[in-house]
Amino acid sequence: MGSLNDKLVIENVSKQYKEKEVLKSVSFTVKDGEFLSILGPSGCGKTTLLRILIGLLKADTGTVTKDGVDITNAAPDKRGMGIVFQNYALFENMTALQNVEYALKIKKETKQTARETAEKMLDVVGLSDNAKSLPKNLSGGQQQRVAIARTLALKPDIILLDEPMSALDVATRLSMRSELKKLQASFGTTMIYVTHDQEEAFALSDRIMIMDKGEISQIDTPENICKSPANDYVRTFVLDNLRAKIDSLSKYAPGLKQ
Amino acid sequence: MKHKSISRTVIQVCLALFFIVVVIAPIITMFSRINSQSFKSLTSSADFVPSIINSVTTALTATVISMVLAILASFSLCRTHIRGKGFFTMLFVLPMLIPSISHAYGLKALIGVNGSGILSFILGDKISVLGFWGIVIGSVMYSFPVAFLMIQSILQYEDGMPYKAAAVLGIPPLRRFTGITLPYLKKTLISMFFAVFTMIITDYGVPEALHNREFGYTLSILMLRDVENSDFGAAGIIGVMLLIPAVVAFSVDMLVPELSQSGFVSETVEEKEGRVSKILAYVFCSVLSILILLPITAFIIQVFAKSYPVDMSFSFSHIIDTMKSGADGFLINSLIYSVFAAVFGTVLAFVCAYMTARAKSKITRALHLMSITSVAIPGLVLGLSYVIFFKSSPIYGTVFIVGFANAVHFFASPYLMMYNTLGKVNPDLESVGKTLGIRRIKIIIDVIVPKVRLTMYEMAVYFFVNSMMTISAVSLLAPPSPQPLSLMIARAESQIDIGKAATVSLMILIINFIIKLVITLINRKRALK
Numbered sequence: 065m066g067s068l069n070d071k072l073v074i075e076n077v078s079k080q081y082k083e084k085e086v087l088k089s090v091s092f093t094v095k096d097g098e099f100l101s102i103l104g105p106s107g108c109g110k111t112t113l114l115r116i117l118i119g120l121l122k123a124d125t126g127t128v129t130k131d132g133v134d135i136t137n138a139a140p141d142k143r144g145m146g147i148v149f150q151n152y153a154l155f156e157n158m159t160a161l162q163n164v165e166y167a168l169k170i171k172k173e174t175k176q177t178a179r180e181t182a183e184k185m186l187d188v189v190g191l192s193d194n195a196k197s198l199p200k201n202l203s204g205g206q207q208q209r210v211a212i213a214r215t216l217a218l219k220p221d222i223i224l225l226d227e228p229m230s231a232l233d234v235a236t237r238l239s240m241r242s243e244l245k246k247l248q249a250s251f252g253t254t255m256i257y258v259t260h261d262q263e264e265a266f267a268l269s270d271r272i273m274i275m276d277k278g279e280i281s282q283i284d285t286p287e288n289i290c291k292s293p294a295n296d297y298v299r300t301f302v303l304d305n306l307r308a309k310i311d312s313l314s315k316y317a318p319g320l321k322q
Numbered sequence: 323m324k325h326k327s328i329s330r331t332v333i334q335v336c337l338a339l340f341f342i343v344v345v346i347a348p349i350i351t352m353f354s355r356i357n358s359q360s361f362k363s364l365t366s367s368a369d370f371v372p373s374i375i376n377s378v379t380t381a382l383t384a385t386v387i388s389m390v391l392a393i394l395a396s397f398s399l400c401r402t403h404i405r406g407k408g409f410f411t412m413l414f415v416l417p418m419l420i421p422s423i424s425h426a427y428g429l430k431a432l433i434g435v436n437g438s439g440i441l442s443f444i445l446g447d448k449i450s451v452l453g454f455w456g457i458v459i460g461s462v463m464y465s466f467p468v469a470f471l472m473i474q475s476i477l478q479y480e481d482g483m484p485y486k487a488a489a490v491l492g493i494p495p496l497r498r499f500t501g502i503t504l505p506y507l508k509k510t511l512i513s514m515f516f517a518v519f520t521m522i523i524t525d526y527g528v529p530e531a532l533h534n535r536e537f538g539y540t541l542s543i544l545m546l547r548d549v550e551n552s553d554f555g556a557a558g559i560i561g562v563m564l565l566i567p568a569v570v571a572f573s574v575d576m577l578v579p580e581l582s583q584s585g586f587v588s589e590t591v592e593e594k595e596g597r598v599s600k601i602l603a604y605v606f607c608s609v610l611s612i613l614i615l616l617p618i619t620a621f622i623i624q625v626f627a628k629s630y631p632v633d634m635s636f637s638f639s640h641i642i643d644t645m646k647s648g649a650d651g652f653l654i655n656s657l658i659y660s661v662f663a664a665v666f667g668t669v670l671a672f673v674c675a676y677m678t679a680r681a682k683s684k685i686t687r688a689l690h691l692m693s694i695t696s697v698a699i700p701g702l703v704l705g706l707s708y709v710i711f712f713k714s715s716p717i718y719g720t721v722f723i724v725g726f727a728n729a730v731h732f733f734a735s736p737y738l739m740m741y742n743t744l745g746k747v748n749p750d751l752e753s754v755g756k757t758l759g760i761r762r763i764k765i766i767i768d769v770i771v772p773k774v775r776l777t778m779y780e781m782a783v784y785f786f787v788n789s790m791m792t793i794s795a796v797s798l799l800a801p802p803s804p805q806p807l808s809l810m811i812a813r814a815e816s817q818i819d820i821g822k823a824a825t826v827s828l829m830i831l832i833i834n835f836i837i838k839l840v841i842t843l844i845n846r847k848r849a850l851k
Contacts, residue, residue, distance in 0.1 A: 120753050141759030153750035157772040166768070167758035218758060 071096040071254050072117070072222065077126030079112055086112045088278040089126070094222075094256060099248055101257045101265035104275035105301065110258045113275075114224050117256065118147050130222070146215035147224040150231070152207045154199040160186060160210045161195040164217050171218070185213035188247070205236040212247065222254040229264065241267055262306050274298050334677050334685045340670075341692035344730050348707035349565075349699065352558045355710055360555025364548075369539050374563075377541040380454060381523040384461035388518050389511070391462070392469035395610055398603035400477040403593040411474070413611045416618065418467040419834035421791040421808050423527030423815065424827035425463040428617025429456060430531070431624045431824065434631075440620060443631040452534040460528035463617065465518045472517065476510045482591040509578045516571030524564050524700030527793055531815055542702055549798055554710050561703040572698035618831070621824040630821070640821035649826060655804035656830075659724050659796075660789035667729035667736060667785040668778055675740035676766065680752065690741070697734030701794030704731050709798050719801040727799050728789040736781035743777040744770070776845050783841045787834045 072094040079087040086109045094100050102110045115121040117128060119140035127136045135143050155163050165182035169175070186195050189209035199207055208228055215223055225244075229237045245268060248255050259265050265272050266286045273283040274297075282294035293299040364370055395414055399407050417425060433451040434442040442449045451459070480503075488498045526542035533539060539547075541560050548557035624630040628637040671693075678690040699707075708727055712718045717726075747770060755765040771778070793808045800809055807826055814823035 115753075118757055120756060140753075140756040145757070147754070147757050149750045149754060151748055151750060153748050153754040155751070155769045156748075157769065167760055170758070170760050170764065214758070 073129040077123045099255045099270045101269040101272045103265040108275045109278040145222045146220035148211045148228045150227045152211040164214045185217045189213045225257045348711035351711040352707040355554045355558045364556040373539045373544045380457045384458045385519045388462045388465045388469045396474040402603040404603045410607045415467045420831045422464040426460045426528045426531030428621045431620035432617045440631045453537040456532040461522040472514045520568045568698040624824040640825045644822045644825040652807040656807035660786045662725035663728035663789040664782040664786040668782045671737040679741045679744035693737045694734045705795030705798035727795040732788045
């Protein structure tokens with residue numbers, strides 16, 4: 065299925081919880097340096113898929129291959145991937161700096177190297193001034209940046225993001241979008257971004273994978289999805305919703321539709 | 323990954339086996355000792371039926387009084403705008419820090435036995451606290467703080483929005499009470515009834531000190547007599563009988579849906595600003611505080627009076643006598659028992675709660691059930707089952723069996739404290755650790771333990787304070803040496819040495835109060851940070 069340019073190849077991945085089939089033989093590929101969004105409503109299986117990719121969940125069937133190596137049964141920290149959780153999962157008793165350097169120290173890096181790397185990562189995400197702040201004293205957007213810095217510090221090839229902006233206000237969300245794109249460009253990292261927000265997926269992604277009831281409805285570039293939606297679900301869930309948003313705004317900004 | 327999940331399953335299975343050995347197997351063994359002969363000998367005893375009647379009537383009366391007082395006290399503190407709420411709360415829970423038998427002593431000192439109490443002395447009348455009403459009052463004193471805390475904790479977190487909506491709709495206050503407050507409190511009141519009733523009916527400290535010939539025995543006294551006579555079959559039958567209300571209480575807790583914990587609090591219920599309600603609340607709380615403090619003050623005075631109540635001149639003679647009779651040694655024993663229970667109990671409860679709160683499986687569900695089952699076993703019954711089950715084991719008659727019994731007896735509440743706290747800790751911490759290559763144990767030590775530290779302190783204090791004052795299980799299990807301080811009270815009772823009993827009660831009160839105060843201050847300081 066995969067080609068030489070593919071960073072990640074997922075083949076026939078299925079997962080069932082009790083009676084419910086959450087993922088139904090899902091197959092797709094992710095290119096090196098690509099920003100892929102997985103878009104779908106709650107319960108469509110996108111978070112389960114993400115957890116299988118990082119190794120926190122075991123698929124019932126199927127394989128995950130990264131750079132041509134089968135990593136289906138590899139431990140989460142041996143996959144060269146990082147994840148940013150929806151709730152950031154920061155270590156609340158540690159400062160922003162300690163959060164970033166904690167894993168580096170565990171990985172037996174010297175104290176000085178760990179500190180330098182952590183400081184550099186906080187600088188990259190624009191949080192140098194907040195290095196000594198505890199998570200509870202940071203805003204939602206700042207907490208998210210700490211979580212990204214913590215993930216980037218371990219230099220993963222692929223970063224998975226599980227609805228990281230769902231708890232942020234609209235203004236912070238918009239600024240975080242452009243920062244995320246900048247980070248991806250400067251690090252050249254492949255990013256897989258899970259969201260239920262159509263607008264977010266269209267604004268960020270090189271390609272979008274639309275999921276419904278554990279299956280892939282369509283995987284393509286935003287332009288192609290707009291031009292030729294694969295089925296009624298994609299048309300209604302994605303495009304109609306987007307159109308409704310634009311229509312509601314066009315009352316106030318008549319030129320928006322063009 | 324597989325290796326780690328296997329080690330977790332091994333820990334879970336070991337914990338489940340531990341509970342089978344320390345809770346389920348002893349109780350089953352106690353059941354197995356019951357036979358038709360012991361049943362016949364017990365039922366043919368002239369004391370049996372009167373003991374049942376005495377136990378049920380005193381427990382029922384005391385439960386109703388305790389609950390009414392607790393409800394009034396909680397409403398006064400939670401629903402009116404009075405000052406000194408912290409102070410009143412501290413006074414209301416003060417009786418929790420001393421053994422039940424000490425309340426009986428306080429009452430003896432205050433009201434008196436055939437004219438020996440200060441009230442008898444003042445009134446010049448030979449009033450006696452012994453008998454039905456004495457036991458009821460003592461049981462109310464002992465059980466009131468528990469009832470108060472149960473209802474106060476629920477009232478504090480009631481959502482105020484339904485009341486606002488009802489006020490806007492013009493629903494009168496009485497209808498608001500019957501339509502909103504009562505349904506909200508329903509389960510708590512049912513649980514409270516059974517919990518308080520169980521506490522009182524299984525207690526033997528108060529009835530032991532306050533029964534007389536006319537009143538007769540209660541089931542708990544009768545059970546102790548049977549154990550002393552090595553009639554474990556008869557004691558086992560009483561044990562089963564005493565288990566019934568606790569099992570009902572446990573079943574109610576498990577089966578009745580918790581209305582008071584569903585949903586969230588958008589805003590707290592408004593406190594009444596009215597002058598009349600404030601005055602009533604002040605009067606009630608003040609009178610109740612005085613009633614609580616009087617018996618405690620009486621036994622404190624007893625400690626320092628030369629010959630209470632005849633010669634009230636100040637003296638250290640009771641303290642000196644108590645120390646001479648080896649109280650310091652008993653105190654050290656108690657501290658060892660209590661520290662053991664606090665450390666062992668807290669670690670065990672944390673590990674158990676971690677296993678059940680942070681992962682769901684058939685084993686963890688079974689483990690959760692076993693962990694909270696201990697709450698349904700009265701200390702006296704647990705003690706008896708341990709006597710029967712561990713009698714021929716090497717730990718019988720050692721410090722360890724007392725420590726284990728205390729840790730198991732008081733396990734459920736601290737376990738639930740930690741279970742609830744861990745349930746609120748970010749569920750993805752371990753997952754993020756896995757992806758960053760940090761071992762679970764490191765995440766637990768470096769991240770989760772610091773996060774739940776305050777709860778751990780509270781758990782340790784709960785184990786410590788209760789172990790310091792318990793006399794139920796330890797009275798059956800404690801070896802001749804070393805004996806805990808609380809048992810010295812019972813020994814002083816049998817020697818009619820009231821001064822010594824009062825001194826020991828005061829020692830326990832002071833230690834428990836200091837420990838509780840220190841932890842409260844530490845927690846308050848941390849919470850403010």
